[in-house]
Amino acid sequence: MFLKRIELQGFKSFADKSVINFDSDVIGIVGPNGCGKSNINDAIRWVLGEQSVKSLRGSSMSDVIFSGSTQRKAVNMAEVTLVFDNSKHILNVDFEEVEVTRKLHRQSGEGEYFINKAPCRLKDIVNLVMDTGLGRDSLSIISQGNISAFADAKPEERRALFEEAAGVAKYKKRKNESLSK
Numbered sequence: 001m002f003l004k005r006i007e008l009q010g011f012k013s014f015a016d017k018s019v020i021n022f023d024s025d026v027i028g029i030v031g032p033n034g035c036g037k038s039n040i041n042d043a044i045r046w047v048l049g050e051q052s053v054k055s056l057r058g059s060s061m062s063d064v065i066f067s068g069s070t071q072r073k074a075v076n077m078a079e080v081t082l083v084f085d086n087s088k089h090i091l092n093v094d095f096e097e098v099e100v101t102r103k104l105h106r107q108s109g110e111g112e113y114f115i116n117k118a119p120c121r122l123k124d125i126v127n128l129v130m131d132t133g134l135g136r137d138s139l140s141i142i143s144q145g146n147i148s149a150f151a152d153a154k155p156e157e158r159r160a161l162f163e164e165a166a167g168v169a170k171y172k173k174r175k176n177e178s179l180s181k
């Protein structure tokens with residue numbers, strides 16, 4: 001399974017519809033400061049269910065919607081679609097290609113979620129990607145600063161990252177949940 005394409009419209013600095021095709025296993029996004037590299041990372045995590053405004057570098061969720069520039073008016077809706085190759089059926093659906101979409105309307109604050117264009121709940125997206133290595137807290141996306149944070153981490157913190165990578169973290173989480181009941 002890999003990310004084939006991302007489509008953004010009205011998300012952060014991507015006012016117009018932008019389609020980015022990822023046609024290789026290893027992808028580098030380069031460009032000058034402020035050109036939108038981290039916004040692409042934010043968009044991917046947002047669709048996969050990120051609910052933490054702080055981790056999306058905003059102060060309210062509507063901060064992900066294009067807020068205008070010297071050239072352009074603000075827009076009222078952000079929409080991002082991720083298209084995954086699912087030929088190995090790692091995502092537990094019948095489709096060879098899976099499209100996951102999230103929208104946010106500025107006025108109502110309402111969010112909309114879709115899997116292959118069919119409306120669904122945020123929970124359905126979270127469940128779809130859980131335990132595939134793609135989930136919100138997985139290590140499939142290494143953001144700016146993560147590498148130096150890893151190098152500077154205390155041994156216990158570093159161990160937590162190895163546990164996440166080894167897939168042990170979810171069992172530890174479940175164990176702690178049942179112990180606290």
Ligand code: ATP
Nearest residue numbers: 012013033034035036037038039063064065066067
């Ligand atoms: P760096 O190399 O410094 O990390 P970057 O390429 O990662 O830069 P981003 O953080 O992705 O840059 O993009 C920052 C830009 O996105 C800023 O110019 C900021 O004004 C713009 N931006 C962020 N949110 C919005 C928004 N809601 N509406 C319009 N522009 C936005």
Ligand code: MG
Nearest residue numbers: 037038039144
């Ligand atoms: Mg950045």
